[in-house]
Amino acid sequence: MKQVTENVYAETGIFACNLGLITTKEGNVLIDTPHFATDAVRWRDEVMEKGEVLYLINTEEHPDHTETSHFFPGTLITHQKTRETLAEVGTETVMKRMAHLNPEGMPLMEGFRLRLADVTFTEGLDMFLGGLTVRLFSLPGHSPGGIGVYIPEERVVFTTDIIFHRRKCWLHEADPEKWLQSLKRIGELDVDVIVPGHGELCTKAYLEEQSNIIEQWVEVVRSAIDKGLSEEEAKAKITPPDPHPKQPNTPMTEEELNQAIISRLYQIYS
Numbered sequence: 001m002k003q004v005t006e007n008v009y010a011e012t013g014i015f016a017c018n019l020g021l022i023t024t025k026e027g028n029v030l031i032d033t034p035h036f037a038t039d040a041v042r043w044r045d046e047v048m049e050k051g052e053v054l055y056l057i058n059t060e061e062h063p064d065h066t067e068t069s070h071f072f073p074g075t076l077i078t079h080q081k082t083r084e085t086l087a088e089v090g091t092e093t094v095m096k097r098m099a100h101l102n103p104e105g106m107p108l109m110e111g112f113r114l115r116l117a118d119v120t121f122t123e124g125l126d127m128f129l130g131g132l133t134v135r136l137f138s139l140p141g142h143s144p145g146g147i148g149v150y151i152p153e154e155r156v157v158f159t160t161d162i163i164f165h166r167r168k169c170w171l172h173e174a175d176p177e178k179w180l181q182s183l184k185r186i187g188e189l190d191v192d193v194i195v196p197g198h199g200e201l202c203t204k205a206y207l208e209e210q211s212n213i214i215e216q217w218v219e220v221v222r223s224a225i226d227k228g229l230s231e232e233e234a235k236a237k238i239t240p241p242d243p244h245p246k247q248p249n250t251p252m253t254e255e256e257l258n259q260a261i262i263s264r265l266y267q268i269y270s
């Protein structure tokens with residue numbers, strides 16, 4: 001865990017998404033959870049050394065952010081859409097996925113329940129804790145339930161998967177217009193440090209490149225549609241414009257991810 005500012009910590013080395021901790025004299029706030037049960041219990045031990053966890057935030061609904069909330073204390077806060085999606089996913093699906101991806105973690109999964117949020121919001125929610133403001137705000141585009149976590153006093157924002165810093169972007173459920181609007185919203189914040197959903201910490205200097213990658217994906221798929229290509233032809237012919245490598249060890253291969261992105265964008269723009 002890396003200390004980012006006086007009261008904000010980030011962990012970029014646990015699979016799969018980046019994790020955060022905000023410390024205050026009244027108790028702490030955790031941001032996202034590891035993908036695997038074995039990592040979750042280790043991360044829990046590490047963060048508990050910094051004090052009591054009062055709140056846990058899932059910054060979007062995908063399994064790499066949400067699946068191990070069960071192992072953590074604190075009132076769970078998410079976007080309303082994240083709660084709705086997870087209610088449909090259910091505990092059984094997570095148990096099967098964990099058995100497949102993290103078999104070593106199965107002894108820890110006895111009595112496991114997929115946690116659903118205790119508190120939800122749609123537009124934004126401000127928390128005031130130990131002299132710090134923790135401002136949660138809707139950041140859709142990568143997924144409907146995406147939220148940012150802005151700590152103005154520390155000039156830091158956690159951007160969920162709206163930013164994949166020098167990592168291949170997952171647009172398999174994307175709404176590109178909303179994604180670009182969310183990037184603009186991040187650009188309006190007064191921050192020195194961005195903790196992206198994936199990849200190392202960055203600054204607002206990366207926003208332009210991130211926007212370009214989204215725009216280029218839209219452009220290549222739209223141009224295939226304009227040329228009259230079918231979805232299958234588009235999948236076969238398009239050269240993916242994202243220059244960055246995919247995070248290793250994810251369930252989808254690079255090829256499968258490209259196909260899923262093209263399919264998603266084809267359906268939106270055709």
Ligand SMILES: [Zn+2]
Pocket residue numbers: 060062142143161170
């Ligand atoms: Zn995601």
